[in-house]
Amino acid sequence: MIPTQNLVPGPLSGSLMDLQDALVAIRSGAYLSIAADAALLRRLPPGNWIAGSIPYFMAQEGGRTSRQQLFVTELPTHAGTPHLRWYDMGNLHKVALEAPAHGLTVLIVPAFSDVHSRFAREAPAFEDLYMKPLVGWIAGVHLDELGQTAPVVANGQSLVFSSDRALAIHIPLPSALYPRIDILNLFRPGPGDTIRFPSTGFSAQECFVNGELVNLAQYLHHKGIDTRLPLVADYSGAMINVSFKAVDTAAGRVDFYAPVFDDVTYRIAEPVADYAQAFARALPAEAHGARWSCNCILNYLYGGLEGQRTGPLTGPMTFGEIAYQLLNQTLVYVNLEKL
């Protein structure tokens, strides 16, 4: 087990806590990653924290929706001072280049922003993206406020909030510590048709089903496909999802929560019977000491995770997960391994 300062009580991947406890954690001087409703984040004092808005959590007691509590994770500081940096459309492509040679970067991106869209589409081509460990999540809002309130990202050192910039904390680590990023995806490609897309994007009209050009919305409708199941692609053994956001059969258009890529073959996922049990069963033993984690709001909703535990890992339930690149309906976690 990697030593921790233990300034924040509870699981290493973080705890859901009241404002008073969060204030204590901030005043301890620890570097923190915080997730909470935007109004609550605005009540926090300056400190070494990075935050994003979201009111959905996998807490230590189970799935929970709360506007009164904050999810706080203590970040490792074993080799020098982490630094916070904003990324906009002009410098987003530098996010991995500016990461420390040995370290971990946690990136929070506001949903529905241009930087969200750019990261989703272009991150796989960012220089050094896969060379340096990068995790993060997409900040969101309470689903009752969709379209009315913009998600925010906040820099605790300056108390600057933004809805159109991403914020990273670059954490240097000693070379003997390796932040191993892994994912847990409950979904596997089903045995059905192969689907490819003529272009990369967050929406699609036409696609190639088993090589034949069809309208995707019509195809989903005719096949009676449950669009709570994502498209899944096999990336050399890593199953990567793209979740359906909306299907407009009349307009023949399908929207996604992450872009489909024109060079990837997808299949509709096989159904998952019980999300909570499946997560708990599938979580490998080495993940139990994870130092950071997040999961997807769609797993929370579709899997009925409110009040249920998914194993020992805790974290915000987000509008998108980042493990090097944007993911959907996936649990992401980081272990610090001694080399």
Add this chain to the structure above:
Amino acid sequence: MTSIDKALLRQLLLIERPWEVREYRLDVRKRRCDVWIAQEAERGWFGRARPAPPGDTALWQHLAIGPLRFHLHVSLPLGFDSKGVAWMGEPGMPFTRALAGRVFALFGEGLPLPAICTLLDLSLQDVWRYRYALDTGRSSPTEPVPPVRPAAAGPAPVEPAPAADSAVPDVTDPVWQRLLEGDLSLDIKVLSLKLMLTRLRSQLDLIQDEEVRLLKLKELHRYFVKNERVLNHELDQLRLG
């Protein structure tokens, strides 16, 4: 009448007739010279210049001269094929072929993007754009340009070099090509390698140019060198070929 400045500039930039320097703007403080170039106007009766045919204006950054960066604004007649012209670039690309060749040579040397930017005084945005075009098969390297030795132009970030007792096969080992082209499958435990290998393989499907394909191979090799300590499982399989 062409001024001596413009004629000299044309010669310095190795621009040949019928192209001429129409205008330039030198900003010494910014170390930048913008040069507007067009074909010489055709002359009609009594030496009158005929109106220029319609076309587009392209903007490319060219090789620097001393500390000065040159940005060429070139009026291209409709349908003009700039292929083979070193002081012009490919449509939509940030650099002239001459400068792109230098950048590509440094890619081949394994230099990271920030180092290339420092050495050639380029913006990271532009170098990344060029790299992205190469990766997606939208551009290919131009005529071979002698590699620029980093040592000649100042310090640059050091790339990880394999340790003497490194288990990573040499970059010339055919195993890399087999891995990249999918002839060799690995059981991969590291997420970043799964994602990276998938991306490189899909890029390779689009890239025909052998030099760019070699660049992808070097990128994969660099990943293994940097992450050797966490790739024991994968390296064991590589050694077995």
